[in-house]
Amino acid sequence: MLDKIIKFSIKNKIVIGIMTLLLIIWGVWSATRLSIDAVPDITNNQVQIITVCPTLAGQEVEQLVTFPIEQSIANIPNIEEVRSISRFGLSVITVVFKDEVDIYFARQLINERIKEAEANIPKGIGTPELAPVSTGLGEVYQYIIHPKKGSEHKYNAKDLRTMQDWIVARQLNGTPGIAEVNSFGGELKQYEVSVNPNRLKAMGVSIPDIFNALEKNNQNTGGAYIDKKPNAYFIRGIGLVTSLEDVQNIAVKNTGGIPIFIKDIAEVKFGFATRYGAMTFNGEVDAVGGVVMMLKGANSNDVVQRIKEKIPTIQKSLPDDVVIEAYLDRTDLVSRAISTVEKNLIEGALIVIFVLVLFLGNLRAGLIVASAIPLALLFALGLMNVFGVSANLMSLGAIDFGLIVDGAVIIVEATLHHLGLRKSINKLTQNEMDNEVFVSASKIRSSAAFGEIIILIVYIPILTLIGIEGKMFRPMAQTVGFAIFGALILSLTYIPMMCALFLPKLINHKKNFSDKMMDFFQGIYQPLLQKAIQIKYWLVGGTVALFVVSLIVFSRMGGEFIPTLAEGDFAFHCILPQGSSLSQSIETSMQASRIIKQFDEVKMVVGKTGAAEVPTDPMPPEATDMMIILKPQKEWKNNKTYNELADEINEKLEAIPGVFFEKNQPIQMRFNELMTGIRQDVAVKIFGENMDTLSSYANKVNSVILSVQGATTPQVERVNGLPQINVTYDRLRLANYGLTVEDVNDIVSTAFAGKSTGVVFENERKFDLVVRLDSTYRSSIDDVNNLMIPTSTGNQIPLSQVANVNFKVGPAQISREAGKRRIVIGFNVKDRDVQSVVTEIQQKLSTQIKLPSGYYFTYGGTFENFQKASKRLMIAVPISLLLIFMLLYFTFRSFKQASLIFTAIPMSAIGGVFALLLRGMPFSISAGIGFIALFGVAVLNGIVLIGTFNQLEKEGITDVLKRVIEGTKIRLRPVLMTATVASLGFLPMALSSSAGAEVQKPLATVVIGGLITATFLTLFVLPLLYIIFNTKISLKRKPKMKHITTATTILLLMFAINTNAQSVKQITIEEAINLAIQNNQSIKASGIDIQATESLRKTANELPKLDFNTQLGQYNSIKFDNAFQLSQTIPFPTLFGAKKELINAEVKAKQIQQQQTVYEIKNQVRSLYYQIEYLQYNKQKLLSLDSLYNEFIRVANLRYKTGDTKKIEISIAETKKGEINLLAQQNQVYLQNAYQSLRTLLNTKDSIVINSNATYTPLQVNSLIDTNAIANHPMLQAIYQNMQIAEQTKKVEKAQGLPDFKIGYSNQSLIGVQTINGVDKYFGAGNRFNVVNIGIAIPLTFGATKAKINNLEYQKQSLQTQAEYQTKLLNTQLQNAIAQYEQDVQQYNYYKIQALPNADEIVKAAQLGYRTGDISYVEYLYALQTATDIQLKYLQSIQQINQTVVNINSLINK
Secondary structure, three states: OHHHHHHHHHHOHHHHHHHHHHHHHHHHHHHHHOOEOOOOOOOOEEEEEEEEOOOOOHHHHHHHHHHHHHHHHOOOOOEEEEEEEEEOOEEEEEEEEOOOOOHHHHHHHHHHHHHHHHOOOOOOOOOOEEOOOOOOOOEEEEEEEEEOOOOOOOOOHHHHHHHHHHHHHHHHOOOOOEEEEEEEEOOOEEEEEEEOHHHHHHHOOOHHHHHHHHHHOOOOEEEEEEEEOOEEEEEEEOOOOOOHHHHHOOEEEEEOOEEEEHHHHEEEEEEEOOOOEEEEEOOOEEEEEEEEEEOOOOOHHHHHHHHHHHHHHHHHHOOOOEEEEEEEEHHHHHHHHHHHHHHHHHHHHHHHHHHHHHHHOOHHHHHHHHHHHHHHHHHHHHHHHHHOOOEOHHHHHOOOHHHHOHHHHHHHHHHHHHHHHOOOOOEOOHHHHHHHHHHHHHHHHHHHHHHHHHHHHHOHHHHOOOHHHHHHHHHHHHHHHHHHHHHHHHHHOHHHHHHHHHOOOEOOOOOOHHHHHHHHHHHHHHHHHHHHHHOHHHHHHHHHHHHHHHHHHHHOOOEEOOOOOOOOEEEEEEEOOOOOOHHHHHHHHHHHHHHHHOOOOEEEEEEEEEOOOOOOOOOOOOEEEEEEEEOOHHHOOOOOOHHHHHHHHHHHHOOOOOOEEEEEOHHHHHHHHHHHOOOOOEEEEEEEOOHHHHHHHHHHHHHHHHOOOOEOOOEEOOOEEEEEEEEEEOHHHHHHOOOOHHHHHHHHHHHHHOEEEEEEEEOOEEEEEEEEEOHHHOOOHHHHHOOEEEOOOOOEEEHHHOEEEEEEEEEOEEEEEOOEEEEEEEEOEOOOOHHHHHHHHHHHHHHHOOOOOOOEEEEEEHHHHHHHHHHHHHHHHHHHHHHHHHHHHHHHOOHHHHHHHHOHHHHHHHHHHHHHHHOOOOEEHHHHHHHHHHHHHHHHHHHHHHHHHHHHHHOOOOOHHHHHHHHHHHHHHHHHHHHHHHHHHOHHHHHOOOOOHHHHHHHHHHHHHHHHHHHHHHHHHHHHHHHHHOOOOOOOHHHHHHHHHHHHHHHHHHHHHHHHOOOEEEEOHHHHHHHHHHHOHHHHHHHHHHHHHHHHHHHHHOOOOOEEEEEEEOOOOOOOEEEEEEEEEEOOOHHHHHHHHHHHHHHHHHHHHHHHHHHHHHHHHHHHHHHHHHHHHHHHHHHHHHHHHHHHHHHHHHHHHOOOOOHHHHHHHHHHHHHHHHHHHHHHHHHHHHHHHHHHHHOOOOEEEEOOOOOOOOOOOOOOOOHHHHHHOHHHHHHHHHHHHHHHHHHHHHHHOOOEEEEEEEEEEOOEEEEEOOEEEEEOOOOEEEEEEEEEEOOOOOHHHHHHHHHHHHHHHHHHHHHHHHHHHHHHHHHHHHHHHHHHHHHHHHHHHHHHHHHHHHHHHHHHHHHHOOOOHHHHHHHHHHHHHHHHHHHHHHHHHHHHHHHHHHHOOO
16 A cells, blocks of 8 residues: 555656645645644633622631532532632632533533522622633733823822723723733722711711612612603603712701701712732832733634734823833743744754755755655644644644654665665666656655654553643644654655655766765774674673663652743742731832842832732732743843742842742743642642641641752641631620611621622713721721610610620631642742652651541642653553554564564663753653653664565575674664754754743653664664574573673672662661751751740840921911920830840740750650660571571471471471561561661661660669659640740730830920010020920720730649649659569569570470480470570560660650
8 A cells, every 4th residue: 555655656746746735835824823822721621619708707708608609519520629718708619620521511500500509608798700711821911000100199099990990901801812801909999988986976877877878869760751742751860979979968867857968977088999909010109900811722822912902002091191011921931932942943954954964965865855844844733723732832842853754764765775776877767767766665665654653653642641731741742743644644655756856867876975974884883783793692681781770760760740931930929927918918019029120130020919809819918929020031131040040039038027938930820729729839738627737737747848858948828817806796685785696797897898889970980889987987996896886776886785896816718629628738849859859758747747537638739740640651651562562563573573673662761761860850741751752763763674684584685694784784874864863853952941941851851862872772782682583592502691691680789789879877876866866857947946036135125216206387486496306215124124034934945845856856766776676686586596496397307207207297397487487577577667767767868777785685774763853854844934934924014014204305496586584585596495304104004914914824824733734644654654664674584584594495405305206396396486485575575674764764854
């Protein structure tokens, strides 16, 4: 069939030419239609359900909103994951569907279930809504609206937000490809009725009265029409309010014929909605911005282009001094990434063309092969358009023109070689040329076709990937597959036609540069091959050994999902302490922005604090995303790298105290959050029920992660610590006043949160009309207490009469996943691969943290993706390799030859592994793709070489050596050419440093490194294996081969041992304890904590700020006088001493806490150390017992041979010996585990050995143990120190309750005429009048101070009781331990003095008796068993004493 295709192509050149032209037209047209992006959209198929309920706390949001919705959607089919966040005023549920589910069908299903769930959500709480249909790549265009320089004070945040909502967003909406335009920052304008509670009370008006009045006085109506010929007059009642004056003049009630208007009891003004988010620009201004969300599946390039076309029109709609400035434009990253691909492809193509011309020695031949490159690419672009594959870094990044032209190279080189064999010097006719091309192409056609098909097959595993990894890498496999499929078609049609048409028909037998170069290579290669044949077994054995070494290296290399793509901008996540206000967050983010803006490389800094009105990214008010937009790297003045700049920025930001900063990138952060619900690369999740327990264990996990090298500072999900004012109703009092909880809740909600009573229209624009208390009366807890509630009798009472109002700390956020509560500890990985970091953390968590029943760990983030991809590839790659083997078998009809070629796969991996090692790269899925591509090329070269050997055999060359020599001569050029073309085609990718190169580098590195070893294999190892497989080896040779293999294995093992051996260190118990204390991260952290507390000592003497005031004006007369005053408040002197003592007490508490950690480590080390010592002695004893049973077997054999006994004695002896061996093996496992645990505790990678004395003796305890030593126990010391802290805090509170002293000085002028002793005298500005003020500030209410002191006294008493209980408990434990010690010593003495000497006598007597035949084997066996038990129990008695002594020493803290 292939022959017919080739023949048709050569004979019908015009048809092939027309088809080629059509291919070019189709490819160019498809290229213009392709969707272009930086990376594939890997967001999972998800729907977000958002419910805004501004009046509910986190617990109520979970119970009343999140849980009912989760329950209603639980049974929807094809759901992969459900996770949710419940926090104050907000519920966000993310439902992830399987990829095959249509997103709009999924939304329809969710919508139906939400309607059911709404029945279970209490009325008025909030309405669940679906977030826009967008993805992680959806934020294609982000911009800010800000005034020009000089007009900053002309527009306030309300004006800018109104422009964004009603001018910019409205005009952008409706643009094809846009899902939504989210506004961010500024103040959402409202018509606000700010109620004065004092006026309300005075006039007897309640908040519900105002609400009802506003609702009933703000509406239009119609009265149909009046038919008055010839016209009809439509009736329209106009009652909508249109201005502040209209609202002010609405009557609330009428008292004694006098109306009370809104303006009498409230101020009507332009207000703004409660803010949950804000935006800053360059740290200078509170800005307003927008995020344009692209519709899922749209072309980002086209969408952004459409937006940019609209922006100038929108700009004209805005005032002249207000500008729209984009700060994140997806096309920038896209153009950088695509330009990287273009650069690599063009450079790769030029290198390939140069190499082809160089090796073929024929410009025409080189250009014919090179012409297949653009044609194959156009074919690929056409199919990409058909199958909907977008053009991006991943889909186009793996195309190597060297791979693509392999088939064409084989055909053209074979044709040139065939033509070169002709002896004729005449010019060929076209028919002769056609015939020559057909003959040469048909000979090598199967090699070319099967080579391309095999490269296609090796990409099959990538097509099996699903989920995130599938979306990331399948486009790559599809594109390469399309290109290679196109190249296969071209190599069978276009290439033969072009060869027949354009190759020179006059054969020139003169040697050109290419021939001379190949002669030079042949001169080097052939002698080397001859020598290799002489030592073929050594060479093959060495290659196998090298492969094994590469496997060992690979297993320790570590892994990551994909290398991080440098996007060209940064996104720093800034987190303030829990409960920080929005204004504090804005101030901090502006401070950080100003610091960042100092860097010359930074173009602008935009901070997004909290959440927008559509909270698709639900951040709390204390969190800020800082988008750092950088200048192009060519404009940077310093030669910094991208990562170095990030580290410098991070270092500068650390100067801001109490703020946590985390480095990331905009798209990467959004991807991570959407796909896994977290912003970091790796997450440790703890599932359980109780939030406090989860938080406690999360902090422990946090400390473990901090001790792991390569993990950045972890971020623990903040689930508690939110300050709340709780209003707890007294139901009896409510009943007495005739009130319900709903009535009071409505008033509280309206007063403080505000409640909309309708809308006010300004032409097309509409704004909420909201009732709430004036801001002056909603600023403290007292305002809540004093809120007036109307009763059923018409009277008004303060809220404190029917409810208890107090401060309380509540949950900040409740996260759920798969229906269970969970907490996340997220971190990024720096300067290390993800897999090894997570593996180390898993090991540490399993040994150091034991979770309660019902609680468990899981791991998420990119590590989870890496594991999924690795597991799938572990199945798919072997299947692919099996397919390759089957194809090889069907090609050559020989299992032997298929196996020969198949060896190319493991051998080519050697170079790939070592190339990664040399460049310091971990294994990633990108590198895995490189290995897959590499296997295809390696097999292709093997097919060509073995195919040539077979051809020579058919031609009559029966001698194997001759076949090999001749075949390698013929195929040296194509083998070198294929390897050089494929590897150099990837060279631009391997060396590239532009945008997106991080993803391509591992792939290119593997292919280049692998092809070096694959070429060595093809040219040396493969011919040697061919000779070995096809030579009858004499029996004399076999032992030699065996010796060689054995020697190779020994060398390999020695190499492995040398490369991986770790230093062995002998260690004593004191050294072990010191090493553990020295290396422990918790102790180091405690030391820093102590220093931090000590640094506060200087704050004890801190004075309040000096107050300085000046006055200038007509405050005495019509003259302009001036004055200044200085005043200083001085606390009561005892406060300074009290504060100093409190800090000293806190320092001591931290020191005791450190001692407690040291105490625990000492106990663990001692316990493990003495356990190892026991196991080592036990091991020696079991070995000696083994020799006893060996003697038993020897004597039993002698007696059996002499006929004294039966075979059963030997069997029993061997069985008993086996039992001893099993005990020894078990002991060895325990010993290894104990050593491993000790190494982990010491935090050392060195192998350690415990010194054992010649005799095993127990530890001793001082017989005079002072029971008062219990007081040294760190736990008791910690409790007593906490009592001391409570006492010192009490003194501070007392001192703060004492009077403060004030001293002041005033100096002023009194310009004018003053009468002194009856004489008028003029005083000017230079005549000064001085006053000294001395005062005292006395607290009038002592209740609060007294309450605090009482609270501290109760705490102290509680701690005292706890200390007494713990003392009793420890004393009891000590007495029990001493009693146990005495019992253990008695047991030891019995074994040492009586049992052990008897055991020795029993063994000697039994051995003698058995040898002489005086006792039977049963008696001998019993005697041995008794002696064995005694000796082993003797060792156990010593170990029991040692563990009891360790326990006693721990109780007395010795």
